[in-house]
Amino acid sequence: MTQYIISYTKPHNHYVDVEFIAGGIDADETLIQLPAWRPGRYELGNFAKNIQRWQAFDEKGNALFFEKIKKDCWKVQTKGVKQIHIKYNYYAAELNAGSTYLDNTQLYMNPVNCCVYIPERINESCELQLLLPNDYNVAIGLIEPQSQKIKTPHSFVFDDFHELADSPFIASNSLKNQQFENNGVTFYVWLQGECTPNWNIIIRDFKKFVQEQMLMMKAFPAKSYHFLFQILPYRAYHGVEHVTSTVITLGPGYNLMKGSLYEDLLGVSSHELFHAWNIKTIRPAEMLPYDYSQENYSRLGYVSEGVTTYYGDSLLYRSGVFTTEQYLKTFAERLQKHVDNFGRFNLSVAESSFDTWLDGYTKGVANRKTSIYDEGCLLAFITDMFIRKHSNNKHSLDDVMVHLYQEFALKQKGYTEKDYKGIIEYYANNSFDEVFDNYINNASDYQPALLDAMDYIGCELIMNATSQQHEHCLGIKVSEIGGICKVNAVYPHSIADNAGIAINDEILAVNGIQLKPEGNNTNFTEWCNYFIANNNTIRLSLASSRMMNEVELKPLPNSYYKVVSMQKQKQANSIQKANFELWSKNKF
Numbered sequence: 001m002t003q004y005i006i007s008y009t010k011p012h013n014h015y016v017d018v019e020f021i022a023g024g025i026d027a028d029e030t031l032i033q034l035p036a037w038r039p040g041r042y043e044l045g046n047f048a049k050n051i052q053r054w055q056a057f058d059e060k061g062n063a064l065f066f067e068k069i070k071k072d073c074w075k076v077q078t079k080g081v082k083q084i085h086i087k088y089n090y091y092a093a094e095l096n097a098g099s100t101y102l103d104n105t106q107l108y109m110n111p112v113n114c115c116v117y118i119p120e121r122i123n124e125s126c127e128l129q130l131l132l133p134n135d136y137n138v139a140i141g142l143i144e145p146q147s148q149k150i151k152t153p154h155s156f157v158f159d160d161f162h163e164l165a166d167s168p169f170i171a172s173n174s175l176k177n178q179q180f181e182n183n184g185v186t187f188y189v190w191l192q193g194e195c196t197p198n199w200n201i202i203i204r205d206f207k208k209f210v211q212e213q214m215l216m217m218k219a220f221p222a223k224s225y226h227f228l229f230q231i232l233p234y235r236a237y238h239g240v241e242h243v244t245s246t247v248i249t250l251g252p253g254y255n256l257m258k259g260s261l262y263e264d265l266l267g268v269s270s271h272e273l274f275h276a277w278n279i280k281t282i283r284p285a286e287m288l289p290y291d292y293s294q295e296n297y298s299r300l301g302y303v304s305e306g307v308t309t310y311y312g313d314s315l316l317y318r319s320g321v322f323t324t325e326q327y328l329k330t331f332a333e334r335l336q337k338h339v340d341n342f343g344r345f346n347l348s349v350a351e352s353s354f355d356t357w358l359d360g361y362t363k364g365v366a367n368r369k370t371s372i373y374d375e376g377c378l379l380a381f382i383t384d385m386f387i388r389k390h391s392n393n394k395h396s397l398d399d400v401m402v403h404l405y406q407e408f409a410l411k412q413k414g415y416t417e418k419d420y421k422g423i424i425e426y427y428a429n430n431s432f433d434e435v436f437d438n439y440i441n442n443a444s445d446y447q448p449a450l451l452d453a454m455d456y457i458g459c460e461l462i463m464n465a466t467s468q469q470h471e472h473c474l475g476i477k478v479s480e481i482g483g484i485c486k487v488n489a490v491y492p493h494s495i496a497d498n499a500g501i502a503i504n505d506e507i508l509a510v511n512g513i514q515l516k517p518e519g520n521n522t523n524f525t526e527w528c529n530y531f532i533a534n535n536n537t538i539r540l541s542l543a544s545s546r547m548m549n550e551v552e553l554k555p556l557p558n559s560y561y562k563v564v565s566m567q568k569q570k571q572a573n574s575i576q577k578a579n580f581e582l583w584s585k586n587k588f
């Protein structure tokens with residue numbers, strides 16, 4: 001068994017001290033690796049940049065010679081050494097759902113950021129000892145009835161490094177907590193940070209979607225599950241999945257129980273819980289087991305994130321936590337991103353899955369890629385309707401996920417693209433080639449398939465002109481930050497595009513009227529709406545990267561950007577209504 005001892009002296013400096021002790025050393029050289037990425041975010045995190053100093057000793061305290069052979073891998077000379085003792089510090093000043101953070105109020109750790117391992121001993125059990133103030137509680141995914149893994153309130157044992165890496169924790173003396181049971185599993189909700197939770201409402205809603213997810217998947221992968229919330233004083237929205245827990249950052253805390261932030265809380269919680277099955281246990285073959293030292297490429301991100309996004313929202317709807325209006329609002333957001341994203345004609349969602357390692361979490365260059373979340377969610381919807389239609393509602397995507405859980409996850413087998421397609425075809429009793437080839441593996445507009453899928457449940461795609469004249473008449477979208485108006489999207493082949501307007505151009509004036517800051521915004525939209533309503537030609541004064549530019553545009557109403565949504569058809573027939581009700585568990 002290897003051992004980790006975590007301590008700190010000056011929490012305001014944000015440095016965590018880590019000691020890693022491994023006995024049974026019998027080689028002349030020992031490799032020590034720090035993860036280069038963390039599961040849940042499929043890009044390199046390069047956590048080693050947070051290590052300030054790193055030292056190695058033998059069992060007698062003699063310093064050992066070492067050299068760094070990769071950015072996060074050390075080779076230590078261990079000839080004649082029985083026990084290796086590594087001491088290093090880790091800078092923990094970033095607070096998001098996948099980071100490590102230390103201050104005077106808490107120690108929050110994702111061990112995958114800051115715990116080293118010996119690659120060939122990754123499957124060996126390990127112990128984590130936390131040297132913390134006595135009044136600190138630890139919220140961690142190991143707490144379950146009769147857990148053998150909690151040695152003391154501040155020390156824990158793990159079956160292997162994978163379990164340690166998958167067990168983030170929050171240690172503090174100000175955690176708030178409630179719990180509830182569902183079908184033999186205990187669910188804990190932990191809140192760290194300034195907020196006033198209404199526990200009655202939170203537990204009422206959590207019980208509903210938890211029950212709906214367990215009903216669908218039939219069994220849960222763990223005996224207990226922990227929602228670890230970092231409630232922050234500023235705007236935040238981020239979640240990371242684990243088998244027995246999730247960490248979610250959300251803020252601002254003063255809005256916790258209000259409107260859209262509380263909807264966000266439910267949305268991200270339902271999404272992360274579904275990941276306990278989909279990605280944490282139902283795993284693409286190429287990620288089983290995880291290799292923390294380098295990129296783990298997969299073309300299946302549209303299943304792990306897309307299907308999860310689809311179920312995260314739709315199970316809130318099915319369970320009655322979300323109303324039809326709330327569900328259609330979240331669905332419309334996915335649709336909107338799809339129709340506004342011209343990358344859909346360039347890179348398929350399978351190719352975009354592979355490329356998360358390149359630019360999966362940034363906007364990236366214009367019109368390059370699709371999103372495993374948004375396009376992935378729409379494809380999950382299309383796939384669900386495909387199975388329902390071809391099986392006369394006998395089967396659905398639910399069966400595919402249950403099948404993947406029972407026949408792959410529980411047998412510790414990863415699945416491939418071929419497996420996924422084959423299981424869909426099994427339940428649909430039909431070839432899935434068309435969707436698989438045309439939409440999943442090829443860059444295209446999903447509209448024909450979406451119309452078909454929506455029609456099956458008596459719904460339709462509504463496309464309206466936006467209230468922003470510059471979007472539908474000129475073909476540009478703008479962002480306004482700090483009183484500066486910049487072009488942030490250009491509709492391909494629009495009059496704006498043809499006139500030479502480009503992303504990041506700053507708009508200085510409309511028809512000679514200089515734009516002025518109005519708070520964070522400018523009055524661009526208002527002046528544009530004004531002149532277009534009066535049938536005027538629009539003359540924009542722009543600052544491009546190196547020069548001033550003036551363009552004249554003749555507005556073409558309703559030509560470019562649209563507002564899209566899914567709505568119920570007024571003429572839906574009884575069969576469509578019945579399909580809708582079976583799918584949503586809600587009245588049409």
Ligand SMILES: [Zn+2]
Binds near residue numbers: 275308
């Ligand atoms: Zn996710």
